[in-house]
Amino acid sequence: MxxxxxxxxxxxxxxxxxxxxxxxxxxxxxxxxxxxxxxxxxxxxxSKTISKVLYDSLTNLHVYPDGSCTLLKQTLSKFHNIDYDQIIVGNGSDEIIDFAIQMMVQPGDEVIMANPSFIKYDLTVKKSEGKSVKVSLNDQYNHDLDQMIQKITDKTKVIFICSPNNPTGTLVNNEDLSKFIERVPSHILIVIDGAYYEYVTNLDQLYSINHVIQKDNVLLLRTFSKIYGLASLRVGYGIANKALIAMLDRVRGPFNVNALAQKGAEAALSDQxxxxxxxxxxxxxxxxxxxxxxxxxxxxxxxxxxxxxxxxxxxxxxxxxxxxxxxxxxxxxxxxxxxxxxxxxxxxxxxxxxxxxxxxxxxxxxxxxxxxxxx
Known part of the structure; x- marks a missing residue:
């Protein structure tokens, strides 16, 4: 053998x-x-401001990065007007998807997602020996929230909402998403992937961060890979209530975000x-x-x-x-x-x-x- x-x-x-x-x-x-x-x-x-910041950081490549992403989390805390411990930073928002599945899914558990949507969800579920429950998009190529509710069973542990959805670009608006979240049992984690949220025409249509942090079972994902133009540095973050972030932090490995990524993300936030x-x-x-x-x-x-x-x-x-x-x-x-x-x-x-x-x-x-x- x-x-x-x-x-x-x-x-x-x-x-x-x-x-x-x-x-x-x-x-x-x-x-x-x-x-x-x-x-x-x-x-x-x-942003042009990032190049100098990264260049100035090259003299410290022998030093381990800040394992807690302290300065970046402080910057994000001020930017979003939320608490420091309502934020987790990952090696891209992809890594936080991994954290969520590792935290919630055991072999045989079910995870609900739209189809088609970001393929990362399905791949991560399979790695954890879970079952992806895929719900076809509706006639407007958007999430069929009613059908997603119908697919909930006693094995359901996570639901992914990609909004705007990749690959269709459709948005689940604030009103529909708020009603959906209220219908989902509170023991099921709802992950809202907002990788493209900065491109949304009317930001009032987005589910607000204030709503996210008031819920026990909602995790919002954001990334620096898209509009901020830092795809090669791999840095994203999640926002949730403090208890949920504390549990996600237990899954996170040490030094998961490199120092250049942290510095680049801080600089990117400063150039709106x-x-x-x-x-x-x-x-x-x-x-x-x-x-x-x-x-x-x-x-x-x-x-x-x-x-x-x-x-x-x-x-x-x-x-x-x-x-x-x-x-x-x-x-x-x-x-x-x-x-x-x-x-x-x-x-x-x-x-x-x-x-x-x-x-x-x-x-x-x-x-x-x-x-x-x-x-």
Whole structure:
């Protein structure tokens, strides 16, 4: 027998998370400069103030990071006007998803989530030998909250609400989410993943942090990977009442967030003008894409994020390949549970224009019979 034969079965057959293709790898493969519109990163980058802060921190790389993220938590506490011990910081909000599942789920327990939604939820549940209960989105491509309530059993331990949802960009508004939370038994943890909340047009539609910290069973996730432009540093945080944060902290490993990530996140919070400008440019790009898609007869899902799902008449993998051949990396809907759809990050205006130009070419090729699913 080999070591591979003794690996847990649920790990051996766990599907791998497939991130967007790196632009550097694509450039090397096809010898083309690439526009990456696949991973919902901020195309305008991070605040210029961060570079100096990180550079000044390089002399201390031999020193362990602050294991409690003290200064970052103090900064977040002031920023959100909440208590220091109502915050937990993770190596990306992904890690806090891990904490929540480790804390709540034993083998055979159930976790409810929308389908499609962020694949991380399902992967984490499977690692803990739990069962993912997937509830299809409604006709508006949003969470079907009534059906999620119907799926609750005595084995349910966690419910994930991704709002805005990845990949559809749809928002569960404050009123609907408040009613939903009141209907969920208090022993079930509700995780609200707000990775894209800064892009939401009307922030009054969001479930407020004050409501979160008053509940015993609600955990709100936020990240610096999206509008703050710090995806490579991997830093996110969770907000909840003090008792829940204390339990999550018991799961958290030592020194889980590196020192550069902590410094970068602190600096990012200090430059809200960058956040405001990034949101404004995202809105301009979004409405440009809306107009172009409507003009050329493409259906899409109105989004509250920095990405758009677009419906096609052909298999999305073939469109992905055509885009890649023309120097644009997008996300195939086949990887997201939505065949015949593609997800595209809203980029800089030049990038958006090139994307539309290639999409029009593909549409013309299909109408002329020159593109098919096997291409």
């Amino acid at each position: 080999k070591i591979i034969d003794y690996i847990k079965q649920d790990i051996k057959y766990l599907p791998l998370y497939q991130s967007g293709k790196p632009s550097e790898l694509s450039m090397e493969e096809l010898k083309v400069d690439f526009i990456k519109l696949s991973s919902n990163e901020n195309p305008f980058g991070s 003008n960058h956040v405001k400008r990034s949101k404004e440019l995202n809105e301009l790009g979004k409405h440009y894409l809306y107009k172009q898609l409507e003009e050329y007869g493409f259906s899409y899902i109105p989004t509250e994020g920095n990405f758009i799902m677009i419906q096609l008449d052909i298999d999305s993998d073939s469109v992905y390949k055509r885009m890649l051949a023309n120097g644009i990396i997008i996300r195939s809907g086949n990887k997201l549970g939505m065949p015949n759809w593609i997800r595209v990050t809203i980029g800089k205006m030049d990038d958006n224009e090139k994307f539309i130009s290639i999409l029009k070419q593909i549409k013309g090729s299909v109408e002329d019979g020159g593109c098919n699913e096997s291409e």
